Amino acid sequence: MNQKELHLFVASQSYENDLKAEIRFRRNLELVKQEENLFWAIGPKQKLWWPQWQLWNLQSTKFESISQAIKFLRSRGKLWLNFDYKLHRRSSLIQEGLPKWKIPVIKRDEKTLFRDSGAWFLEDSNTLWYTNQISLPFKDGIINIPEDKMAPSRAFQKLDEAFVRIGKRPIKTSRVIDLGSHPGGWTWVLAQLAGKVVSVDTVALDENARNFKNVEFIKKDAFKIAPNDIGPLDWLFSDIICEPAKLLDLVHQWKSSGLVKNFLCTIKFKGKVDFEILNQFEQIPNSDIFHLNANKHELTWVCLD
Numbered sequence: 001m002n003q004k005e006l007h008l009f010v011a012s013q014s015y016e017n018d019l020k021a022e023i024r025f026r027r028n029l030e031l032v033k034q035e036e037n038l039f040w041a042i043g044p045k046q047k048l049w050w051p052q053w054q055l056w057n058l059q060s061t062k063f064e065s066i067s068q069a070i071k072f073l074r075s076r077g078k079l080w081l082n083f084d085y086k087l088h089r090r091s092s093l094i095q096e097g098l099p100k101w102k103i104p105v106i107k108r109d110e111k112t113l114f115r116d117s118g119a120w121f122l123e124d125s126n127t128l129w130y131t132n133q134i135s136l137p138f139k140d141g142i143i144n145i146p147e148d149k150m151a152p153s154r155a156f157q158k159l160d161e162a163f164v165r166i167g168k169r170p171i172k173t174s175r176v177i178d179l180g181s182h183p184g185g186w187t188w189v190l191a192q193l194a195g196k197v198v199s200v201d202t203v204a205l206d207e208n209a210r211n212f213k214n215v216e217f218i219k220k221d222a223f224k225i226a227p228n229d230i231g232p233l234d235w236l237f238s239d240i241i242c243e244p245a246k247l248l249d250l251v252h253q254w255k256s257s258g259l260v261k262n263f264l265c266t267i268k269f270k271g272k273v274d275f276e277i278l279n280q281f282e283q284i285p286n287s288d289i290f291h292l293n294a295n296k297h298e299l300t301w302v303c304l305d
């Protein structure tokens with residue numbers, strides 16, 4: 001395989017077609033090989049929206065013995081994640097010879113410190129692929145958020161995961177709004193972090209999210225709320241089920257009010273992904289778009305202060 005600007009994109013389970021469509025949409029990427037959820041592509045380095053993990057600018061080397069492979073990796077970096085690809089036994093013998101490090105335990109109100117790491121895997125018993133350019137320093141690119149029985153819905157995992165990923169979250173002095181909040185997973189997370197949570201849905205919140213002193217619930221169509229009626233906000237969250245174009249209009253409305261510092265919204269798709277509209281979201285300055293482990297047929301858009 002050509003080593004020049006070769007990347008490996010790992011699709012989340014069930015979202016292989018979305019990733020494949022994205023690679024096709026990006027005209028400067030050429031798909032050279034697909035093996036189930038693994039997509040090898042050549043082209044300029046770029047951050048895609050759909051992959052679970054991205055290994056950019058892969059290089060390969062030949063080696064004879066396990067100790068030679070260990071020595072090689074050690075000479076090129078300190079922390080290495082093995083991507084489970086082929087030759088599991090041989091791979092684990094190599095990994096055992098590399099410095100051990102703990103993947104951080106995810107805690108809601110603590111900033112997780114990422115450490116610089118690379119990823120490697122074996123193609124055959126004498127060929128090792130490696131790179132120091134990876135999208136996330138987590139095994140297979142997955143940030144696992146444990147379940148919590150107290151949460152009104154599993155959607156809470158999206159927020160906890162996104163906060164780890166962006167390295168930022170509301171703090172005790174923050175004023176935030178949660179649009180499309182029922183049954184209340186996001187509001188439940190936000191109530192534990194922020195000072196004040198305005199929570200909006202046409203359907204009432206579940207008890208576990210309602211019973212926080214700092215939560216004010218407004219039973220209303222979120223598209224009919226005027227930014228000026230709410231006032232300055234540190235964060236706007238939206239998990240509303242709606243067409244991406246409708247969400248984009250809402251975002252523009254709040255953005256142009258100048259009242260909101262940070263945005264975090266789920267862009268949901270019915271059927272085919274609208275890649276053109278994703279471009280429009282991404283063109284908003286300071287934007288990022290990614291597919292969380294907890295995301296379904298949807299992407300997370302963030303725009304940070």
Ligand SMILES: C[S@@+](CC[C@H](N)C(=O)[O-])C[C@H]1O[C@@H](n2cnc3c(N)ncnc32)[C@H](O)[C@@H]1O
Pocket residue numbers: 152153155156179180181182183184185186187200201202203220221222223239240241242
């Ligand atoms: C995926 S659910 C949100 C889950 C929520 N984030 C949680 O953590 O539990 C989407 C919500 O959007 C709400 N929704 C849809 N259209 C809305 C609108 N126009 N105004 C307010 N809420 C709306 C629905 O009632 C639904 O509760």
